[in-house]
Amino acid sequence: MQDIPFDQRDGWIWVDGKTVPWKDAKVHVLTHALHYASSVFEGQRAYNGKIFKLEDHTDRLYRSADILGMEIPWTKDQINEACYENLAKNELVDAYQRPVVWRGAEKMGLSVKGTEIHVAIATWSWPSYFSPEARLKGLRLCMSNWRRPDPMTAPILAKSAANYPIGCLSKDEAENRGYDDALLLDWEGYVGEASGANIFFIKNGELHTPSLKCVLAGITRATVIEIAREKGMKICERNIRPEEMGDFDQAFLTGTAAEVTPLSEVGDFRFKAGEETIDLMNSYDALVRGK
């Protein structure tokens, strides 16, 4: 399954209210989104047949669409229902799911007037984002030269295709240099996030993570904060200077795809997957599986 190109797999994709064979879910080359990145999306996972925090993902999809000025022509309940429908149609219970909203090919040019808003939902099996070996050892991150921009200069708070070139370029450079991923600072030089995941640090049993001024409001991030609070840990959401990474003994990434993944290295700094990280990882695993 792993090596089959994504446009040639078997299965079913929900497109604008209809379920179509996977290979028929196509768009035209003059699709507005392909030229102007007028697209927003979600990445969510189902565990044992239940889509984890589906309502939160759908809320974020609508918030992202709103930032991009797109009105989704379905209600949130209809989208949630379609997500479950597509999971069942593909006969999957453990899966990754990608709802995507985009401006179509009805009109060409920067003006969005007259373009229609399309929605698709694809579901497939995707066990682990990082390899199990890399996860066990702790991921190695290099420092990216790209920075998360000021929300005044890009729709950075939306989960939009418009924001992903810096992530893709950072990830590609990291992989070319033998790293698992890269850490992007923000436009002011504070710690931001990895290419597709939020970052946390631990010192003296306290959790530190960048505030939400220009990183994605990760649903896994919010979940881990909730879990840590219940455990009585202190949470500091703040500006973190890159040099401060030397003060922390543990670090990990969070994301729907990445789940909770320990880090062993970020630039010049080294970390160990300590007691608190392992405990948060296990609690997250138990929660998503409804245990």
Ligand code: PMP
């Ligand atoms: N930051 C970025 C840039 C991402 O792409 C993702 C993955 N959606 C995250 C953070 C983590 O978000 P979530 O926990 O909601 O998957």
